[in-house]
Amino acid sequence: MAPKVSEEHMEERRQQILDAAVRSFSRGGLHQTTIEDIRLEAELSRGAVYHYFKTKEDIIDAIRERSAGQAESFYRDSSGGVDGATNLLNLVDATLSLMTSPESAEANRLALFLWAESLVNQRIMDGQLPAFKPYLEALAKAVTEAQAVGRAVPQVDPRALARVIAGTMLGLQIQLTWEPEMDMDAAEHALDLMLTGKLWSSVEPSA
Amino acid sequence: MAPKVSEEHMEERRQQILDAAVRSFSRGGLHQTTIEDIRLEAELSRGAVYHYFKTKEDIIDAIRERSAGQAESFYRDSSGGVDGATNLLNLVDATLSLMTSPESAEANRLALFLWAESLVNQRIMDGQLPAFKPYLEALAKAVTEAQAVGRAVPQVDPRALARVIAGTMLGLQIQLTWEPEMDMDAAEHALDLMLTGKLWSSVEPSA
Amino acid sequence: MAPKVSEEHMEERRQQILDAAVRSFSRGGLHQTTIEDIRLEAELSRGAVYHYFKTKEDIIDAIRERSAGQAESFYRDSSGGVDGATNLLNLVDATLSLMTSPESAEANRLALFLWAESLVNQRIMDGQLPAFKPYLEALAKAVTEAQAVGRAVPQVDPRALARVIAGTMLGLQIQLTWEPEMDMDAAEHALDLMLTGKLWSSVEPSA
Amino acid sequence: MAPKVSEEHMEERRQQILDAAVRSFSRGGLHQTTIEDIRLEAELSRGAVYHYFKTKEDIIDAIRERSAGQAESFYRDSSGGVDGATNLLNLVDATLSLMTSPESAEANRLALFLWAESLVNQRIMDGQLPAFKPYLEALAKAVTEAQAVGRAVPQVDPRALARVIAGTMLGLQIQLTWEPEMDMDAAEHALDLMLTGKLWSSVEPSA
DNA sequence: CATGAATGAGCCTTCATTCAT
DNA sequence: TATGAATGAAGGCTCATTCAT
Numbered sequence: 001m002a003p004k005v006s007e008e009h010m011e012e013r014r015q016q017i018l019d020a021a022v023r024s025f026s027r028g029g030l031h032q033t034t035i036e037d038i039r040l041e042a043e044l045s046r047g048a049v050y051h052y053f054k055t056k057e058d059i060i061d062a063i064r065e066r067s068a069g070q071a072e073s074f075y076r077d078s079s080g081g082v083d084g085a086t087n088l089l090n091l092v093d094a095t096l097s098l099m100t101s102p103e104s105a106e107a108n109r110l111a112l113f114l115w116a117e118s119l120v121n122q123r124i125m126d127g128q129l130p131a132f133k134p135y136l137e138a139l140a141k142a143v144t145e146a147q148a149v150g151r152a153v154p155q156v157d158p159r160a161l162a163r164v165i166a167g168t169m170l171g172l173q174i175q176l177t178w179e180p181e182m183d184m185d186a187a188e189h190a191l192d193l194m195l196t197g198k199l200w201s202s203v204e205p206s207a
Numbered sequence: 208m209a210p211k212v213s214e215e216h217m218e219e220r221r222q223q224i225l226d227a228a229v230r231s232f233s234r235g236g237l238h239q240t241t242i243e244d245i246r247l248e249a250e251l252s253r254g255a256v257y258h259y260f261k262t263k264e265d266i267i268d269a270i271r272e273r274s275a276g277q278a279e280s281f282y283r284d285s286s287g288g289v290d291g292a293t294n295l296l297n298l299v300d301a302t303l304s305l306m307t308s309p310e311s312a313e314a315n316r317l318a319l320f321l322w323a324e325s326l327v328n329q330r331i332m333d334g335q336l337p338a339f340k341p342y343l344e345a346l347a348k349a350v351t352e353a354q355a356v357g358r359a360v361p362q363v364d365p366r367a368l369a370r371v372i373a374g375t376m377l378g379l380q381i382q383l384t385w386e387p388e389m390d391m392d393a394a395e396h397a398l399d400l401m402l403t404g405k406l407w408s409s410v411e412p413s414a
Numbered sequence: 415m416a417p418k419v420s421e422e423h424m425e426e427r428r429q430q431i432l433d434a435a436v437r438s439f440s441r442g443g444l445h446q447t448t449i450e451d452i453r454l455e456a457e458l459s460r461g462a463v464y465h466y467f468k469t470k471e472d473i474i475d476a477i478r479e480r481s482a483g484q485a486e487s488f489y490r491d492s493s494g495g496v497d498g499a500t501n502l503l504n505l506v507d508a509t510l511s512l513m514t515s516p517e518s519a520e521a522n523r524l525a526l527f528l529w530a531e532s533l534v535n536q537r538i539m540d541g542q543l544p545a546f547k548p549y550l551e552a553l554a555k556a557v558t559e560a561q562a563v564g565r566a567v568p569q570v571d572p573r574a575l576a577r578v579i580a581g582t583m584l585g586l587q588i589q590l591t592w593e594p595e596m597d598m599d600a601a602e603h604a605l606d607l608m609l610t611g612k613l614w615s616s617v618e619p620s621a
Numbered sequence: 622m623a624p625k626v627s628e629e630h631m632e633e634r635r636q637q638i639l640d641a642a643v644r645s646f647s648r649g650g651l652h653q654t655t656i657e658d659i660r661l662e663a664e665l666s667r668g669a670v671y672h673y674f675k676t677k678e679d680i681i682d683a684i685r686e687r688s689a690g691q692a693e694s695f696y697r698d699s700s701g702g703v704d705g706a707t708n709l710l711n712l713v714d715a716t717l718s719l720m721t722s723p724e725s726a727e728a729n730r731l732a733l734f735l736w737a738e739s740l741v742n743q744r745i746m747d748g749q750l751p752a753f754k755p756y757l758e759a760l761a762k763a764v765t766e767a768q769a770v771g772r773a774v775p776q777v778d779p780r781a782l783a784r785v786i787a788g789t790m791l792g793l794q795i796q797l798t799w800e801p802e803m804d805m806d807a808a809e810h811a812l813d814l815m816l817t818g819k820l821w822s823s824v825e826p827s828a
Numbered sequence: 829c830a831t832g833a834a835t836g837a838g839c840c841t842t843c844a845t846t847c848a849t
Numbered sequence: 850t851a852t853g854a855a856t857g858a859a860g861g862c863t864c865a866t867t868c869a870t
Contacts, residue, residue, distance in 0.1 A: 009854085036840095044856095045855060046857065050840090050842080115323070116323035116324075117236070119316050150408055151407060151408055153400065153405065156397050157393045157397060160397040161397040163379065163390075167376075167394075170381050170382070171373065171377030171381075172378075174377050178335075178339070182370065190363050190367040194368070196407065199359060200403065243864080255830065257866070261866095423833085443740065461834065461863085464861090464862065527737050533730050533798055533799075539799070575808075578793065578811050580792065580796070581792025581793040581795070583792060585788025585789055585795075586785065591740055596784065597780075600781035603781060604778060607777055609821075669851065671845070
């Protein structure tokens with residue numbers, strides 16, 4: 001059982017470094033943050049960092065993977081309902097509450113850095129996109145279910161609507177990074193109205 | 208009149224550099240792209256670049272400013288209608304058609320790079336945010352007008368809804384950078400249905 | 415003709431760096447010598463070195479190529495005679511005088527470093543070996559000619575003898591790096607006796 | 622007697638490490654080979670290596686010493702004959718058969734690395750040279766004996782000829798590292814002819 | 829105006845060595 | 850004895866920027 005201690009320690013240190021890396025990267029961006037920054041934040045020696053991660057990019061990769069995992073498990077719980085329309089709302093609300101939780105400020109910033117980086121770094125794109133797709137599909141599935149019970153009109157393409165809603169999430173997250181003090185509750189309220197068909201008057205005004 | 212010629216030449220060269228910079232940055236990102244890359248793309252000497260721009264950041268700034276200007280003029284035309292609800296649709300459609308135009312692939316990528324960079328570079332943030340705000344306000348104004356004529360329910364906070372809709376735009380633009388081949392027309396259709404209240408069945412299904 | 419000045423300057427600087435590199439490398443070996451050492455020896459900035467050579471290995475390669483070229487031209491002059499046996503002596507003497515010239519102390523040391531490095535660095539081997547082979551062949555050719563005129567016995571394989579003689583050159587050069595003060599003239603004399611058949615008594619001693 | 626076991630164990634482990642080091646160094650060179658490489662090759666922990674050797678250089682030194690010892694005992698057996706000329710041939714043949722034995726490929730490469738390193742590392746030079754000198758002297762002694770019995774002409778300086786012959790050995794060994802498939806038997810034959818005065822026709826051709 | 833050589837700060841990474849357990 | 854985590858000095862290389870011509 002000797003390796004067990006070692007492995008535990010290994011995992012602990014890795015998390016310690018990743019935590020420091022998340023703080024550092026989200027503060028300074030992927031490029032401006034140096035290994036030196038991370039190591040200071042982790043209160044480790046420079047060599048120690050390289051003891052647990054081969055390269056800076058490996059750290060970034062591990063961070064991405066870890067957050068993707070966290071987010072995924074978060075979403076999975078939100079699509080278990082029977083009613084598609086409810087699932088949709090649940091997913092949206094879960095996403096919003098995830099991004100508004102105080103601990104998420106860092107994650108939101110980091111996400112934006114990764115989204116940008118993915119355009120230029122295939123490895124990151126390859127990690128990012130496959131993590132986004134299931135989200136899109138969960139949304140589409142919910143829409144399809146909503147159509148099945150007559151809540152959503154059949155004309156709409158579930159995947160297209162999923163794109164729109166997912167886009168809204170992404171876009172709100174971005175705005176949150178820009179203005180952390182923005183009123184996300186109000187936005188959520190408006191979004192809920194829109195997603196339940198209560199936003200627009202059903203009849204044209206008697207113009 | 209010598210300076211006039213000079214000024215014209217100056218402006219011409221600046222645009223030449225900025226064009227090259229847009230191509231370079233959107234291809235390789237803000238950090239991975241070097242002045243050398245830009246100068247090669249512009250077919251200029253390295254010194255020439257520094258002749259027209261003091262620093263790399265100045266180039267980025269000029270690019271940002273230029274695109275912001277282009278976008279703004281684009282939007283301004285879309286909020287001139289009388290009907291708020293129509294203005295909303297116009298704005299959204301204009302935004303979408305701007306981002307889907309073939310020349311915009313570059314601009315979309317560049318935008319994402321700038322959004323990320325703005326989190327870390329106050330100067331970019333200071334340029335970016337003031338350009339985004341009017342867009343938000345144009346949307347809010349359209350919502351307010353829609354409320355005034357009874358199209359939108361009065362409970363919704365126009366600014367919050369503007370956040371949501373603007374977010375959708377941002378998020379769709381991101382998805383476009385990730386998957387340039389995505390079906391934006393379908394998304395637009397779904398979005399239009401949502402923004403005209405035709406997406407959801409007004410009555411609960413007779414379950 | 416603008417590039418001409420530039421090219422001249424370029425070539426000049428490259429030589430300046432290579433000269434400094436030869437001094438540095440031959441003094442400290444390939445691995446212990448840093449770019450910093452070279453740049454100090456060349457009285458240049460660190461960046462300047464990289465302006466003219468992409469990597470440290472490129473510098474090493476350029477050095478090797480340059481010395482190979484110098485050596486080759488040196489040998490070529492020594493195999494122009496009509497008589498094979500004389501050519502052989504000429505080649506050997508030329509080689510020896512090349513390696514004993516006072517400026518060659520550096521080159522000899524450098525050569526040994528390169529020979530060792532070639533075992534581990536294919537690129538160096540690929541440069542080294544093709545430069546050695548013609549030398550071997552020039553020797554073999556001289557032996558063949560000596561056989562043709564009856565000077566050398568026909569039983570000997572010219573290539574094998576070339577290996578032996580070339581080996582002698584290599585081995586003397588090594589000893590020279592170890593003990594620069596060794597008496598190479600005496601060695602040359604002994605070698606000449608051996609290569610002219612005057613070393614051994616033709617008849618067995620009347621034991 | 623506890624220490625005795627311990628000492629045996631110590632010696633065993635040291636040899637295990639040296640064996641691994643020889644394989645590693647001869648494969649990758651002195652500088653490119655890391656302690657990590659050696660420890661993996663030895664299937665030992667990193668700490669263990671440092672338990673038996675204080676520094677990397679100590680390992681190199683121990684290797685050098687060990688091979689020097691092996692070579693020396695090898696040569697000693699070859700100079701026991703009565704006849705100087707025969708001793709000379711014996712020494713040469715012994716040297717050649719030592720370097721051509723299949724197990725020697727590694728040793729040959731390692732030797733070249735050490736020869737190069739000795740130029741830069743006094744400690745290695747101090748180990749190397751005193752091991753080479755006796756070889757030189759054995760050769761010189763054989764030559765002197767050959768002169769004594771009238772086999773070799775008295776004009777030749779025995780030490781100089783020793784240099785030449787030793788050089789030939791070194792140079793053939795180098796060529797062997799460069800081209801392990803070279804025909805050393807042919808070279809040996811040519812060398813034997815040369816060392817017995819049978820290579821050159823005693824009389825000038827009747828030109 | 830234009831050129832591109834020169835500068836040097838700074839970054840990622842490697843690796844010999846130490847040392848707590 | 851044995852282990853391997855930790856250390857930190859050092860090196861190769863990049864690149865924004867300057868400046869002499």
